[in-house]
Amino acid sequence: MSTPTLQTSTHAPQTLGRIELPDAVRDSIGQALAVAPDPDLDIDRSMARYHQIFATLPLELLQQILDFGRHSDTPGVGYVRNLPVDAELPATPANGGPATGKKTFVAEGVLLGLSGLLGEPVGFLTEKNGQLVHDVIPVAGGATSQTNQGSTVFLNFHNDIVHDAIGRYDVSNPDFLVLSCLRADHEGVAATHYADARDVVRALDSRTYELLRSPLFRLNAPGSYVRDVAGGREVLSDLVPMISGPEHFPEISASANGVRAMTTAAEAALDRLQAACRETAHQVYLRPGEALLINNRKGLHARTPFTARYDGADRWLQRSYVRRSQWSIRYRQTEDNRRVHY
């Protein structure tokens, strides 16, 4: 297997996109979403309605989001601002969600409406019970865990993977995540980081790059799977490289819940990878009415530590998992719901 040479070009691609809705558009989309039903009642009908509503975005912004979803050379992360919010919000659920007593579904409409411009929201039974709208909330028992329940620790650079009996966790996983903020943390210090592989690669020495492109690594299954299904034991993938694909359009994959390197040199390359991610990452402090479109193949994301109080006013994000197409993951589709997978 030949290793592509390091990019020598000094031309850096644009890896962060910024999208800000005009106030009038925010308000008209907000009015349409405020009367929309709970999307769980009829998800495909709701997705069709969200398409109509989000089609009213200014053409420039609509194309920017569509291009984010469909092209290889577009940014790995999109920061969307000035989105509508629910007039009233219940307390942040203490147990990781889902929230009860939500009167309107504006946040859900924003999350799924943006998701629908990128692909199809999907669920996995082992991640948040197969829900399509995930609540990302600090949970007391998971404060130091490398999962979305964590708070007091730096959540290492990772992409969202799913356990798969085929031995690869980076194949049927989401192409995109959308993260949308309902509440910021009390101090406003939690930042979501995104390191685009195109930027990361430029910060690596050639020996590290070569090691990361070699199949010397096993990904541990997601924390939710290890905790809920495997009784806390590691469940490792087949041997995989961390970085793959063409030089100009690399794909990168890393488990938050631990990567096992086969050699000490490969182990050092993993440390170097995390450092290169920290050096090159875009940093966003998500606030209500803001969302991140995350390409889950072009780059890795992370979260800085914050203090949770478990008082009903903690940080609350909603998250979706999005596939461009469900066709290639139909082997794990459940009988009950065509968007939910084993």
Ligand SMILES: O=C(O)CCC(=O)C(=O)O
């Ligand atoms: O809390 C964040 O900002 C990111 C959490 C995360 O990695 C995720 O929900 O997949």
Ligand SMILES: [Fe+2]
């Ligand atoms: Fe994540």
